[in-house]
Amino acid sequence: MTQPVKIKPDLEFIKELQEVGGESLKKCYQCATCSVACPISPHSQPYPRKEMVWAQWGLKDKLMTDPDIWLCHNCGNCSDLCPRGASPSDLISAVRNMVYKKLSAPSIIGKWLSSPVYLPILIAIPAILFFIVWKIMANAWHGGQMIPSGKIVYGNIFYGNYTIDPIFGAVFLFVAFTFWNGSRKLIKSFKPEGTTLVLGKQKHWVYHLIDVIKDEIATHKKFQDCGSDKSERKLGHMSLFYGFIALMIVTGTIAVGHWGGYIIPAISIHTPLEWFNPIKILANVGTILLLIGLTLLTKRRLALEPKKTQSHWYDWYLLYVIWAVGITGVLSQILRLANIPNLAFPVYYLHLIAVFMLIAYLPWSKLGHLVYRTVALTYVRSIGRR
Structure with missing residues (x-):
């Protein structure tokens, strides 16, 4: 029998993400319009729907190590068509910005x-x-x-x-x-x-x-x-x-x-x-x-x-x-x-x-x-x- 997987949201990460450009992420109700609207999203495991889920749940490690955030060209199609104004493209950009600061030392310059x-x-x-x-x-x-x-x-x-x-x-x-x-x-x-x-x-x-x-x-x-x-x-x-x-x-x-x-x-x-x-x-x-x-x-x-x-x-x-x-x-x-x-x-x-x-x-x-x-x-x- 499959063992249940416990998810422990990182609330501080959600707060930080909202402060640097993902403030509207909680508006998302997972309609998948963003993934359908993106013309360059892969057919298998398309983005940015899954990234919006991870962000809402505060899955920091999963989101920060996701290769797909680098595929997005931030054209804004997904944000334009989002019925809730959740701005998925802003969220992807915000995550990338956080990754830049995490990768480069000393981190104080990123701050x-x-x-x-x-x-x-x-x-x-x-x-x-x-x-x-x-x-x-x-x-x-x-x-x-x-x-x-x-x-x-x-x-x-x-x-x-x-x-x-x-x-x-x-x-x-x-x-x-x-x-x-x-x-x-x-x-x-x-x-x-x-x-x-x-x-x-x-x-x-x-x-x-x-x-x-x-x-x-x-x-x-x-x-x-x-x-x-x-x-x-x-x-x-x-x-x-x-x-x-x-x-x-x-x-x-x-x-x-x-x-x-x-x-x-x-x-x-x-x-x-x-x-x-x-x-x-x-x-x-x-x-x-x-x-x-x-x-x-x-x-x-x-x-x-x-x-x-x-x-x-x-x-x-x-x-x-x-x-x-x-x-x-x-x-x-x-x-x-x-x-x-x-x-x-x-x-x-x-x-x-x-x-x-x-x-x-x-x-x-x-x-x-x-x-x-x-x-x-x-x-x-x-x-x-x-």
Whole structure:
């Protein structure tokens, strides 16, 4: 005879879930409209109905280790059609946000990102760091002048060799390690208790990773299957994504050219670059794509109907920071070209703060899905679930 299974709801988890975006989960009465409405939900054990059940019962472990929460593209179809206004897509997003913070250590950063109350702390860390750098370099090289005279070259006050490159190099290594450790924990959480996880049993996991990059990331093909605003949403995400890619290539090329130039003078690159330098052109194209994507995604979020889906601080924080990076970056270039040092250097200082906030806090922010979602999708494809 089958033994009864006792379910012990985690009431604190239910409360926490409601606070971060799942406040309407108790409205759900299990009609399954959400699973039927979702065009990309698997036929076998479809989501998000089962996730709504687990959330209502406070089954934290089951929900937080569910690979299906990463399949959802948050198009909002389920929330739009829910007869009770339970907003299943908001719940899935809220669970993912909780997983980000759980995977990445130190967890205190995840707490800081969860509420605007902690925003001064997030700003203060890079603000103090780069102000100290600014002050030390001014004393060491410019007789204490915070705004050096002559042609504006940001590298003359924020020296790459001694300050900016080492700081962001350390930040990059910290973020890379955090993502690696978090990804390892994420995969482990999917593994059924007492079994051995083998990624890519039929094909190597690299094959599935390439498949995910091709179908989910590079082309955003899934966006075409869901959402009434799919065209604008897809264009916004792709513009933002490829804007980031372009700026990453620019940053990496300049770093290699700068440091590699000490060994191979022929590849040496120094800033500021001329307008028609290919790297400069790519940087400006990347910035334009970034701003286009930001505009479209901000417009879409502002247009969301509060009765059907909610925007939370966790959603807005990322948009605010990327806007800060884009605007201060553009202004830094304009003020340099206009030769207005009293504004140029302070704006560049703000740019460094914004870039630090974007990169250093990446594993705990919503942008962390670029890594964690990719890892999760690679896993689910390796077990034959799409």
